[in-house]
Amino acid sequence: MSETWAPEINGVTHTLGHLSRHLKARGMSLQLIRPRPRSTHHDALMSEELQVGAIPIPDYDGVSMGFPAPRKVAGLWRTHRPDVIYIATEGPLGLSALNQARRLGIPVISGFHTNFDQYSRHYIMLKVLSPLVRPFLRRFHNRSTMTLVPTKAQADNLTQYGYDNVKVLSRGLDCERFSPRQRDASLRAQWGADDDTPVALHVGRLAAEKNVLLLIDTLEAMRERQPDLKAVLVGDGPQRALLEKRLPWAHFAGFQRDQALARHYASADIFLFPSLSETFGNVVTEAMASGLAVAAFDYAAAGELICEDIHGKLAATDRPAQFIEAAVALCEDMASAREMGRAACERVHTLGWPKIGDAFIDYLLQAQEVNDGR
Incomplete structure (x- = not known):
């Protein structure tokens, strides 16, 4: 069960897509419950799919x-009783x-x-409910057999x-797809970059919860030190x-798949990840696999x-200036x-991802065993 699903692009759909494909490859029948999408879409991985009425989330386009x-x-x-349910x-x-x-x-x-309690700082509806969000989430998850999170720190x-009963289910990576071998000189040329030009990349939703104001300040500081710097925002x-108004010199690539x-x-050199609202951050591992040095907060x-x-x-999570310094240091010593x-x-x-998928199956089986033992 998930409020968000493909073709929506976000970290949740990314993770659930990989897990679903792994379960299907292991011969399991999958059932999906989700809000009805704006355009007709049924997932071929699913044996059954229930779509329910939905309302757009205020200030959060597309979800x-x-x-x-x-x-x-x-x-x-x-009528079609599942063995175990995963609520995302x-x-x-x-x-x-x-x-x-x-x-x-x-x-x-x-x-x-x-991290809805982090998001509540940026969205009107969640801000109104923010005093209730953390205790609600705790009660919600404590009614399940176990709660899966992507890192030990979380x-x-x-x-x-x-x-x-919090367990760690990390995140995988498609190392065949994300690789330095994908570096494309012609794409760099479209950005106005040659082999020696530093290119800074950001991949993610261009929204307040992703700390985009710090991204702006960082890119401006980097360009002040390296006037030939190119910035690409995916x-x-x-x-x-x-x-676009603050960074008219940057290249905005829109969604890429x-x-x-x-x-x-792979065609960039430095990856900037200023977000402080993530539970994991799949884009960090994708950037690393592609051969990029990363500037990020320490979490x-x-x-x-x-x-x-x-x-x-x-950078320390409470030191935005340190993040800027980190990014500037990278572009000064390419x-x-x-x-x-x-x-x-x-x-x-x-x-x-196969190792992560197998760990997920183990957790599903553990949940069944706990339930059968009650």
């Missing part, structure tokens, strides 16, 4: 929130699914994919806040117009995978940045 559908969900599960999002639809699963005695695993934080979002996305990564995927001055540079990029690629080349 909808599903209405509670207790009767439809209960009816589906009475904690909205009204997820809550109704959790309630029905508990009534029917079906084991549930919940996923902590999004597991420790949630456990300290009173979450029960993605879209409500802050794009602001970014698959091989085109891989070429954009989530970056905090677990990057060693200072070996794979990139890290020889070192490129060496860090090569080391970053080596660091992540073993992070395949």
Whole structure:
């Protein structure tokens, strides 16, 4: 059960897509419950799919929130009872699914994919509800058999806040797709860059929760030190117009997928990741696999995978000026940045999705065993 699904592009759909393909490859039948998309779309991986009514999330273009559908969900599960349910999002639809699963005695695993308490600082509806968000999320997840998070640090934080039975399910990486071999001189030429021109890349939603104001300040500081710097921003979002106004010299590539996305990564030199709202940050591992030195804050995927001055540079989460300094240092010494990029690629080349998919299956089986033992 998820409030977001392909063809929407975000970290949740990215992870769920890989996990679903792995389960299907292992011979499992999959059932999907999600909000009805704006255009007709049915996932071929699914044996069954229930789409429910939805309302767009205010200020968050392209993503909808599903209405509670207790009767439809209960009816589906009475006729086609699943062995275990994975709930990826904690909205009204997820809550109704959790309630029905508990009534029917079906084991549930919940996923902590999004830091909604961080997002609440930036979106009107969530800001109004912000005093209630953290306790609601804790109650929601504690009603499941276990909660999966992508990093040990996140597991420790949630456990300290009173979450029960938190387990780590890391994230994988398609190392065949994301590779320095995808570097494309003709794409760099479109950006106005030759072999020696430093290119800074950002991949992600262009939105307030991604800390785009710091991204602007960082790119301006980098260009002041390196006037020939090129900046490439992949993605879209409500802050794009602001970014285009403040960074008229940057190249805005919009959404990119698959091989085109891989070429954009590998054709850059430095990856900027100023977001402070992630549970993991798949783009960090994709950038590292593509041979880029990374400037990021010391948490989530970056905090677990990057060693200072070996794979990139890290800033303390409460020091935005240190982030700018890190990015500027990378562009001032491109020889070192490129060496860090090569080391970053080596660091992540073993992070395949099959191992993560098998770990997910183990958790599903554990949830069944716990439920059967009650």
